[in-house]
Amino acid sequence: MNRIGDNATVTAGLSLKRVHKSFGSIEVLKDINLNIKGGEFVVFVGPSGCGKSTLLRLIAGLEEVTAGEIIISGRDVTDTDPSRRGIAMVFQSYALYPHMSVAENMGFSLKVARRPKDELRRKVEKAAGTLRLTDYLDRRPGQLSGGQRQRVAIGRAIVRDPDVFLFDEPLSNLDAELRVEMRIEIARLHRELGNTMVYVTHDQTEAMTLADKIVVLRAGRIEQVGTREELYDDPDNIFVAGFIGSPKMNFFSARLDGGEIEIGGHRLPGPAVKTLSKGEITLGVRPEHLRLAEKGEPFFPFRVKFAEFLGGATYLYGDVGDGALCTIASDRKTQAKAGTELRVMADPKFMTAFDDKGVRVR
Amino acid sequence: MTATTIVGQDAAAPPRGGGRIKYHRWIFHIAAALVAILFLAPIFWVVAAGFRLPSEALQPLPPWPTEGFSFDSYVRLENYGQSILHYTMNSAIVSVGTALLTIGVAVPAGYSFSRYHFPLKGLVFVLILSTIMIPFQSILTPLFLLLAKMGLQNTLLGLILIYTTLQLPFSVFMMRNAFDAVPKEIEEAARIDGVKGIRMLVQVMGRLVLPGIVTVGLFAFLNAWNEFLAALVLLTDQDKFTLPVLMTAVRYGRYGSVDWGAVQAGVTIMMIPCLILFLILQRSYIRGLTAGAVK
Ligand SMILES: Nc1ncnc2c1ncn2[C@@H]1O[C@H](COP(=O)(O)OP(=O)(O)O)[C@@H](O)[C@H]1O
Ligand SMILES: [Mg+2]
Numbered sequence: 001m002n003r004i005g006d007n008a009t010v011t012a013g014l015s016l017k018r019v020h021k022s023f024g025s026i027e028v029l030k031d032i033n034l035n036i037k038g039g040e041f042v043v044f045v046g047p048s049g050c051g052k053s054t055l056l057r058l059i060a061g062l063e064e065v066t067a068g069e070i071i072i073s074g075r076d077v078t079d080t081d082p083s084r085r086g087i088a089m090v091f092q093s094y095a096l097y098p099h100m101s102v103a104e105n106m107g108f109s110l111k112v113a114r115r116p117k118d119e120l121r122r123k124v125e126k127a128a129g130t131l132r133l134t135d136y137l138d139r140r141p142g143q144l145s146g147g148q149r150q151r152v153a154i155g156r157a158i159v160r161d162p163d164v165f166l167f168d169e170p171l172s173n174l175d176a177e178l179r180v181e182m183r184i185e186i187a188r189l190h191r192e193l194g195n196t197m198v199y200v201t202h203d204q205t206e207a208m209t210l211a212d213k214i215v216v217l218r219a220g221r222i223e224q225v226g227t228r229e230e231l232y233d234d235p236d237n238i239f240v241a242g243f244i245g246s247p248k249m250n251f252f253s254a255r256l257d258g259g260e261i262e263i264g265g266h267r268l269p270g271p272a273v274k275t276l277s278k279g280e281i282t283l284g285v286r287p288e289h290l291r292l293a294e295k296g297e298p299f300f301p302f303r304v305k306f307a308e309f310l311g312g313a314t315y316l317y318g319d320v321g322d323g324a325l326c327t328i329a330s331d332r333k334t335q336a337k338a339g340t341e342l343r344v345m346a347d348p349k350f351m352t353a354f355d356d357k358g359v360r361v362r
Numbered sequence: 363m364t365a366t367t368i369v370g371q372d373a374a375a376p377p378r379g380g381g382r383i384k385y386h387r388w389i390f391h392i393a394a395a396l397v398a399i400l401f402l403a404p405i406f407w408v409v410a411a412g413f414r415l416p417s418e419a420l421q422p423l424p425p426w427p428t429e430g431f432s433f434d435s436y437v438r439l440e441n442y443g444q445s446i447l448h449y450t451m452n453s454a455i456v457s458v459g460t461a462l463l464t465i466g467v468a469v470p471a472g473y474s475f476s477r478y479h480f481p482l483k484g485l486v487f488v489l490i491l492s493t494i495m496i497p498f499q500s501i502l503t504p505l506f507l508l509l510a511k512m513g514l515q516n517t518l519l520g521l522i523l524i525y526t527t528l529q530l531p532f533s534v535f536m537m538r539n540a541f542d543a544v545p546k547e548i549e550e551a552a553r554i555d556g557v558k559g560i561r562m563l564v565q566v567m568g569r570l571v572l573p574g575i576v577t578v579g580l581f582a583f584l585n586a587w588n589e590f591l592a593a594l595v596l597l598t599d600q601d602k603f604t605l606p607v608l609m610t611a612v613r614y615g616r617y618g619s620v621d622w623g624a625v626q627a628g629v630t631i632m633m634i635p636c637l638i639l640f641l642i643l644q645r646s647y648i649r650g651l652t653a654g655a656v657k
Pocket of ligand 2: 052053054169
């Protein structure tokens with residue numbers, strides 16, 4: 001009866017139910033609820049110290065939950081040993097066994113489980129092939145580059161053949177070029193293996209490029225869960241709006257009045273807000289949605305401080321009438337000298353409004 | 363840049379630089395040789411003095427053979443009490459026992475101090491360390507009484523227990539540092555790979571702190587091998603003597619003279635195991651002392 005009634009857990013690769021975690025008196029995670037479908041690539045993203053790693057370690061079983069349940073593949077694993085949860089973890093610091101060769105590192109879990117030698121060799125060789133590590137199987141981790149070490153760590157996870165892969169900022173120790181390369185590699189692995197993957201990062205670019213589903217965390221709470229499009233186009237609050245997207249969304253204090261808004265004494269058509277008709281709001285507009293106003297169109301002034309030419313686009317940095325900082329992403333033809341005042345505006349459908357607590361008003 | 367300035371620099375720089383380096387190198391070599399002689403001379407004297415003729419052996423000076431070469435000192439040493447092999451075995455039992463017991467206690471203790479949280483952990487650790495500051499001579503009498511109560515006076519086991527006790531503070535400190543230097547993630551990766559309990563300590567952690575274990579074991583061995591005072595106080599039965607105590611016993615030659623030859627022969631024999639151990643283990647040992655410093 002339980003199994004039939006509890007449909008969500010059967011199909012979900014991973015569920016967290018009312019999970020809390022405290023270290024002593026400090027509550028690090030507060031009431032985390034999350035359902036992850038089998039095969040999904042989920043990214044936990046948030047600023048440093050928000051509890052991403054702690055949440056991942058709870059799933060892995062390296063920390064015990066203070067309250068709540070963790071369900072993996074329909075099985076309650078809240079009190080299960082890490083090795084029996086059907087997970088594998090890739091650490092930021094690689095955490096390879098320095099005294100073992102690459103092959104021994106990758107096969108260690110099977111050796112501990114006393115699996116037959118030929119099964120061990122077969123699985124290690126297969127994983128090494130997938131990760132292009134075949135030529136390095138006899139080396140020690142100390143003789144490998146950072147990227148190779150990280151691939152060994154991933155190989156060690158693959159050999160365990162887990163239901164859920166857990167990655168804790170696996171790329172942050174690599175240099176920029178290698179990071180992009182490994183990001184593509186991890187995306188390819190997900191396509192090939194089809195396992196559920198949970199990936200922690202503080203880098204929203206990584207989150208946007210890898211995730212089927214993004215979970216934005218702040219100060220131990222989930223701020224929003226959704227696809228990248230949902231988070232980018234339809235953020236629930238000012239934190240998510242500011243965190244997702246690069247360059248950042250612009251925020252102005254504005255007054256909502258009927259269908260119009262007032263910014264620094266200039267009135268222009270405002271966003272469609274049903275729940276509020278009049279009052280102070282914070283208006284959010286993404287840099288690429290700001291454009292120069294045509295003759296006769298309503299506008300607000302923007303004073304250019306400096307311009308960045310990036311080849312494909314030009315970023316203009318400056319401030320608006322009341323001093324709020326503002327960025328405009330424009331096409332490459334745009335040129336503006338520092339000190340020039342431009343007349344800019346945005347289409348009302350690209351405007352998002354937030355109340356004084358930072359919650360989206362729709 | 364013009365050609366003339368380059369030529370000018372070239373002409374001036376090399377001889378001056380080369381000269382300075384040569385000069386420094388000479389000073390370095392002379393200083394190093396002096397220091398080496400300072401350290402090696404006593405060892406040379408000891409070894410040489412063991413090979414003097416019996417007629418010279420009772421004189422303190424000169425500490426090398428002048429009239430001929432003889433193994434007689436070694437024969438006299440061998441003929442004292444039981445054979446020298448017997449006393450060497452006593453020393454070996456005590457030293458190896460001390461090293462093993464020290465490792466056996468210090469490794470789990472260091473692991474606990476490094477990885478577990480328990481009440482008063484900091485205080486307990488400082489307390490253990492602070493016992494290094496107590497001169498052990500001052501607690502020798504109570505230690506002796508304690509062992510006597512346990513019926514362990516005049517036994518090698520009693521000596522092992524004393525040496526291990528004295529060796530532990532430093533060893534626990536060393537092992538804690540060694541475990542601290544191992545990243546927590548490696549242990550967590552092993553937990554996920556299914557490693558638990560004693561297997562973690564042996565298969566994963568033990569291998570990573572091996573240099574620390576070697577250092578701790580070597581120190582325990584050497585200190586026990588060379589220790590004199592406690593052995594002298596505790597051991598009264600001539601059969602149980604360790605080598606340092608034996609050395610004082612063979613000193614007294616006939617007619618109240620000092621048998622320098624036999625003492626030096628014994629010291630020479632005592633040095634050999636230390637040298638061998640040190641040479642075999644020196645790589646791990648040096649890594650152990652600097653572990654954590656370069657990671
Ligand atoms: N073992 C621990 N003991 C006490 N506090 C901890 C422990 N681990 C993490 N924390 C605290 O929990 C918070 C979240 O940490 P973490 O999950 O590592 O953040 P993130 O990975 O998002 O940067 C931080 O404030 C951190 O100080
Ligand atoms: Mg983290």
